[in-house]
Amino acid sequence: MSNVVAHADDHGHAHAAHHPALQHHFDTMAQQKEAAVVGMWVFLLTEILFFGGLFAAYMVYRIWYFDAFAEASRSLSLFWGGLNTAVLIGSSLTMAMAVRCAQTNKRSATVNWLILTMILGTVFLGVKVIEYADKFEHHHVPGYNYQWAAAHPSTSLGAGEAAGAEHAAPSTALGAGEPHRELSLNADQLQLTTQIYFSLYFTMTGLHAIHMIIGIGIMLVITWMAYKGRFDEQYYTPVEMTGLYWHFVDIVWIFLFPLLYLVERHV
């Protein structure tokens, strides 16, 4: 890099030319990058345990109320969930390509791969909006208007019967009609316990979505920095750190997909 040489000449120091991005408290670019990588992983470690608490809660409630989790899980769309998994894995590939282009100092390619990654991330969030809207429509959002018994008109008790008939058609279309096998929970218990599943569903996918929104925000800044030519093959740490974050979000979804969408599909 010509600017590296120019920078060293300005100083007129005896020591070797150093990169303009090298902070004064680091000896070499390699040392600086190593510190950033370890620091990023320490942050991701806290994120693992952040999500880990939710996975632990999921685990306990899934064991306790497996039938409720199995029934509620079946009401999710496998198509949208599978599509989003593919989209997110694809965005991990484009992110890896962005980092690779930054490593090899291909500025415009880096910018393009980052933009493509942001587009795929936005597609994921768009699909999530469709899924969330569907949950609101079918009263599958935990709270006052939650209505699971409606999906089981034959087993619902008393007052649930009238409301059940009203929503029976769309619910059956979702695959949440008749219970799929002999369940250990009656309709009233399902009404309560499936809410636990959906509480975890909204908390886990919601937290994941917030991470994606933050990731896209970070990428906007990084893309602008890449466009301005802030990176070269010696210094591309911000692109790589963004990549680590994005891949982490991808990994969380890799676990969320089977846990939320595939509890018990074979019955």
Next chain:
Amino acid sequence: MSGHISPISLYLTIFMALMVLTGVTVGAAFVDLGQLNFLVAMIIAGFKATLVIWYFMHVKYASKLTKLTVATGLFFLAILLGLFLVDYGSKAFSQMPPFLS
């Protein structure tokens, strides 16, 4: 200094592997394996996560310190989930807590 540069073919291979494994995990969910369904899904997800960490996140080419940091995170996650299971597993099992039944 500029770190290991993986060939594009490697990234494409990992991407294809992740897509195939996603298909496998969906397919496996429709086969009745009893208690093993959950285990199979988690093993596949764990393998997918390993591919992402190892190749996409460049941990394969990272320093021992970075590898140790990653391992520490997984170790404490194992403690979190493991002790949860030990704790709740040792309690008297009840189908419904009293306030719900």
